[in-house]
Amino acid sequence: MSFSPESFQRRREQVRKVLRSRKLDALLVTGERNVAWLSGFTGDSTWLLVTQDKEVLLSDFRFVTQIEEECPGVTGVIRSSSQRLTDILAETCGQLHVERCGFEGHLVTVETAELFRNLPDPTTWVSTTQEIEQLRAIKDRDEIAEIREAVRFAERGFRCFQAALRPDKTERQLSAELEHAMRGFGAAGFCFPAIVAVGDRAALPHYRAGNNLLSASPILLLDWGARAFSGYCSDLTRTMVTAKPDKTFEKVYRTVLEAQLAAIQKIGPGVRCGDVDAVARQFIAAAGYGKYFDHGLGHGIGLDVHEVPRLSRNSDVILKPGMVVTVEPGIYLPGWGGVRIEDDVLVTRQGCEVLSSLPKDWDSVLTAC
Incomplete structure (x- = not known):
């Protein structure tokens, strides 16, 4: 069974309720299962940024076609081979005016969390715990x-x-x-x-x-x-x-x-x-x-x-x-x-x-x- 784009959109709307309750402008989703649950993307090495009105997949050249096929309606931002994911993350947050961004603190390494907080961008990074997992607990x-x-x-x-x-x-x-x-x-x-x-x-x-x-x-x-x-x-x-x-x-x-x-x-x-x-x-x-x-x-x-x-x-x-x-x-x-x-x-x-x-x-x- 393949899930409809509407199913993924309903799930992302649940995330937006979390954003409002946590007073966040966006949530960066890095866990592969969580990314898949919210977008339908089945690859790896890809992050999903959910804001109050947009969803953006941050990925690389290997997954351009896959994102187009699996995630209709979701914007893909593709890094070049000379960039890191954190580079296009900073650029995207700046373009979308993200001031407070949550990240999955229970899944990223300490090193990655420090990279977020040291990005050359005015975004404030806020650690969250199992926000998507709590939503996933109730199955449709x-x-x-x-x-x-x-x-x-x-x-x-x-x-x-x-x-x-x-x-x-x-x-x-x-x-x-x-x-x-x-x-x-x-x-x-x-x-x-x-x-x-x-x-x-x-x-x-x-x-x-x-x-x-x-x-x-x-x-x-x-x-x-x-x-x-x-x-x-x-x-x-x-x-x-x-x-x-x-x-x-x-x-x-x-x-x-x-x-x-x-x-x-x-x-x-x-x-x-x-x-x-x-x-x-x-x-x-x-x-x-x-x-x-x-x-x-x-x-x-x-x-x-x-x-x-x-x-x-x-x-x-x-x-x-x-x-x-x-x-x-x-x-x-x-x-x-x-x-x-x-x-x-x-x-x-x-x-x-x-x-x-x-x-x-x-x-x-x-x-x-």
Whole structure:
């Protein structure tokens, strides 16, 4: 799906409301995902300057045609090979009479921030934090459709992954086969390196697939996500067994599953993110595994696989319709393994909708082994 020029214009109008509230003449957007969200530009090394009545892409010769094709109605200012982006930034700010310009202080380096402030131009530079990311947190109908597609790619790939499980395959081989399958179904590829963890490696929440054979343990944890060609992501986790599980696995699995289901039930508009986290965390603690679950319950997804809001114990952010979050409690026992279950959940006006549909009940785990 390609987004209409009107969609990008509506997003830029949201930025202009931020400008007025912050008493800024312009905002310089440097983050690649943020530039893409506001303009449709899919290249790199390009900044977007948004004023109260104009939008200007600052770029170079490589992207002249791409800007014309992807960003109709947006002015492009192209630096020569003897110029830096900051040179044409200063010129453009001067021409547009920008006196106070915000920049993405959470994304630029200290060196770049100093370059802004030392430009030979009377513009005052003001550091801002996550202004565009906060706007991106609430997805419109077209964005939700793209996330649904990314979920479908991931789910179809998972079914091929299950069918390809063989004792003599390594974690890395299984990861490669999963990505190949998703690409065959139309995905751009993984949106992050898949976590394929056999046995005690499943106790490492962000493990990277290695050379462990599937036959080394009956426990197999898979955390993966597909990226659609629009750039939107999915993020799922399933823990499975390849042989009859022991009693510990059953207890841990059932605990994680019930914690996740309870947390999802809590999600809805007006609910504090920290309260959703608390539901799962308290359930796991009551089962005796509290110290083995100490990461956040989930996060937003969209053009980035990790976005705001965060479902964490200290988050006071209030959920709103259009937000899409992961819910991914886990229990990790060093030397034994771990269990995590993750789904993508859309906040609706009435409550929530789980976008992912892969089986996760205990009977499906037994059927798979």
